[in-house]
Amino acid sequence: MPWEWRCRAKLVVRGTPENPLIGLYQEGTHDIVDIPMCRGISKLKVELYDEELGTGDLRYVQDN
Structure with a gap:
């Protein structure tokens, strides 16, 4: 078993x-x-994180 390795993906959303x-x-x-090709965000019109303003609802997507 690997040690000190990430076992999940954390994807940036901008x-x-x-x-x-x-x-x-x-x-x-x-x-x-x-x-490319993530349609759920567009379909639901999710407000994405703005790094300069520090605003928005979605900053990362993570799969455990």
Whole structure:
């Protein structure tokens, strides 16, 4: 069994409800490497986190 390894995925969520970005930070940055085609956020018009303003409802998505 591996030790001191992450056993779950925590994906960053940014952008707008119409054009959400979901993915991982590029190494050493806060630039998101996008995983495309998430329609649920757009369909539900979820307010995404804005890092500059510190506002929004969805900041990360995590699977256990």
